[in-house]
Every structure is written in structure tokens, then in C-alpha cells.
Amino acid sequence: AQSVTQLGSHVSVSEGALVLLRCNYSSSVPPYLFWYVQYPNQGLQLLLKYTSAATLVKGINGFEAEFKKSETSFHLTKPSAHMSDAAEYFCAFNNFGNEKLTFGTGTRLTIIP
């Protein structure tokens, strides 16, 4: 089945350290891929999206993600974590270009001072 998997439901990093959140997809055709962020008690907002224009996608707040077809991955990174990055992050996927977005189960990121 076509799907998206997020590895690690909880990730903790020290302030200033590299952030790496993992997302793998399963699809027989090139997918559309998204990362959304949810701050405490808020709705989701878009961090970045991949729609086949470029494999390295830059988003807001210093985040970026690289589409790797050979690894079926779309991992989210940020070189230096900030306290304000503490949130839940969702990878989302669509492989038909239609109305339905399938979300991963989410990764909660904790920043250690």
C-alpha cells in the first residue's frame, strides 16, 4: 500500500545541535511530499513541500528536506536547533495529485537547553 512512515515518535536534541527527523514513503510513482509543524495547542502549518521541481527543498525557520528516490526518503533537517523548534512534526504524502493527503504518525521534537 502507498504510505508514509515517520521513524521515531519522540526525538530530543540539545539547543544548537543538528535536527534530523526521518520520513520514508512507499509509492510506485513520484509522490508529492510535505512537512507540517504543529506548535502546542495550535493547528498545523506548512514547513515545506516537494513537488518534483528540486530535490533539495528549503522551508521556513531554517528547515530543509532532501528528496532521495533511491532511499525513498524525505528527511527533515535543521543545522542548529532552537528552543522555539519544540513542536510536533508531520510528514505527509500524496501520490496521485488529488484531494487526499496521507499523514504520518508524527514526531515530537524536544529541545534540551
Added chain:
Amino acid sequence: NAGVTQTPKFQVLKTGQSMTLQCAQDMNHEYMSWYRQDPGMGLRLIHYSVGAGITDQGEVPNGYNVSRSTTEDFPLRLLSAAPSQTSVYFCASSPGLAGVETQYFGPGTRLLVL
């Protein structure tokens, strides 16, 4: 622009009661969706609409109804609430297909069914 607004913020229901969760957007988006968020399960699509008068089922539609009489509003009705419907509900809108375009989310409605 207010973006996507949802009311109420919190609601407690007894099993068997009905209620309507309101959602409105002022961005003139054609596409609107309802999701529920449960711990460890991410967001799951309940119903969606591609324009006024057009709705369709998502992944978990049972126990919910929707209608879309205007571009701005997309209410979600719980017909007979059950404890399994305890969840956080998010409404979202997008200027194009939700699987391609950015979705804009409301702040959510937290529902507890006793």
C-alpha cells in the same frame, strides 16, 4: 484575513448527543477538509469538499456528516456521539488540490464524549 476559524474550541458531549462543529474560511478556497487527530495516529481525513455542493468521504467517515452550501463554510455534524469520537478535530482549506497545494489549518476543536 482571519484564515480558517473553528468553533467551539472545546466541547463535552454525552454518548448519543449530536452536535455541529463549525468551520469557516475567508480566503475564497475551493477545497476544504476535516481531519481528526488521535495520539500516535497522525491526522486522518474524515470528509472533504472540492467546492460548494460537492463533498466526498475520506478515510474515517462513519458517524459524521458534512455539507457545503457556501464556499466559506464547511460544518461537520456528529449524528450520535460515541466515546470513540473523542478526538481533536481540524478543519483545513487549500487553494487547490489538498494533495498538491498548501493546506491552511484552523486551531482545532477538542471534543470529549462521555
